[in-house]
Amino acid sequence: MGRTAYCGRVGPERVGETVTVAGWVHRRRDHGGLVFIDLRDRTGLVQVVVSPDAQGAFETADAVRPEWVVSATGVVAARPDGMANPDLLTGTVEVRATALSVWSRSETPPVSPADGANVDERLRLRHRYLDLRRPEVLQNFVLRDRVVFAVRRWMHAHEFLDVETPTLGRSTPEGARDFLVPSRLQPGHVYALPQSPQVWKQLLMVGGVDRYYQIVKVFRDEALRADRQPEFTQIDVETSFLSQNQILELMEDMVRSVFQEALGVQLPAWPRLTHAEALAQYGTDKPDLRAGPPLVDLTAVGQEVEALALPDETRWVGIVAEAAPFSRKQLDTLVDRARDLGAPGLFWIRRTADGVRTNAGRAFADGGAARLADAAGVRPDGLLLVMAGPTGAVHRHAGAMRLEVAAQLGREAPGFHFLWVTDFPLFEWSEDEHRWTSAHHPFTMPHPDDRELIATDPGRARSQAYDVVLNGVELASGSLRIYDSELQAQVFSVLGLTPAETTSKFGYLLDAFRFGPPPHGGIAFGLDRLVMLMAGADSLRDVIAFPKTHTGSDPVMGSPAPADPGQWAELRLTPWATDAPPRP
């Protein structure tokens, strides 16, 4: 064996040297009397030339096939005049082989590393080892490594301790569905895989760790999406004795330094919006700042000019865009799309040389459409989309339409647009369960100004919780935590947890809080999402080496798989027949 050079790094500076390169046969071009082999490894391609003078090697070159593993020894030579390949990093040189060894053979691969990505993704995932041989696939993992390394370097420099927490834990109420692991030693009892190391890291703060981080797998048994996997990796962080503002600044600095180090990108300071501002301006708690200007509040004018006899509290919201790219038909499509979202309707107002055009008909009193366009600052050849409805719903719909418009324009600004969203509500009303639930999690510190509201008007109480949003994707979520047992008990009671339940479910945390818990707070970043966005990928699957499919199965090993009867017996469990009726 004895490789002395990576294929992709055999450059003109090595001309004259004898090297041994090793890797996979990418392509073979056999000219009868002369054989060219493109040899590929992690770093790229280099052309190996085998001529009939090289006895032994020539016969071998005749036999090799794509994806065989070979090594070639030879002199690095400049290519003859006019024979350079500008598409190849190593295109000005070639390795003139004197020896060629076959280390292993390959059957014809089901997905060809040489033939690009245009293959069914499931097949690529099933044979991920073949997919990974493609440099553009591996590249994402090179980036991921750089990101992780940059995070660790920053953390270490800022005195954060990497402390591991258990993977086998306890199921907790609230939040996502847990993955459960049955205990053999204690039949009938289960562990839960962590949805986050939340409670552990709070206990570490009580333990005086002061600054903790961990790059750690977490698990949530919920429906999957392009940006959601059942197991994923968090950059989990917790600190003591810092204000919310200090935490935000620290974390922003961390991400900035990671972008600088891993991508060479200098990020500007991140804007901050409160949750209420985000909803009002973008109709979502994860605004995509690339998708055009914010929503415009047109309530004052809208209420004045509307001729529909809408309720007094109706809010009016506008989206401003260029008109030119939208045909009449596309505008109709937008109206349909708004209905699909559940919005009552969508008016478009188009400003032309000779006034305005609109689909609003008699919805507005005379000149109403023009007045709305004025109020929204629509320029000539501009377009205004107007929606009306109750606060909240109309913003949500308009926010979705804003993204729809941006998608149709196809002009999302490039780059990384971060922001902080702060002051999330403490509670959300669950229609399903008919009770208050935590907007973030049950340990979230209420906003200091809203303590009274917890008892009197929980829905209006804000929390000291914050999110990092990047290009419309929720990238991180965190909060200051409650460290006072009484306050914690009050929050539990709003959530409808009885003292007996809290003792049984969270007693260990409440116990710890009896022994001097420091003020603390933290955050968790979705590492996979971060890398996905940095890589410009569309799916988490592109940045996870062996991802699960949409239905949670692993195409490589074929998990989940039935357990055999002996395993069930050991656990004292009996699986329900899959065709059995749902449990009562």
Added chain:
RNA sequence: GGAGGCGUGGUGUAGCUGGCCUAACACACAUGCCUGUCACGCAUGAGAUCACGGGUUCGAAUCCCGUCGCCUCCGCCA
């Protein structure tokens, strides 16, 4: 839990308003020829129970029903 899309040699697709399909094309593969190619070229050849099950029909890749798998979205995801 719901909506939509897709499933045809190893791969990507065409065919899918039923018979002309004994399923076409490209790539890959095999054999042979070729000393400057780089998606090499040329010639010849092999390779598919059209995802699975059922139905309609004289006749189904094509129409209908169901199942499975994959993808996207809504619900869900503290």
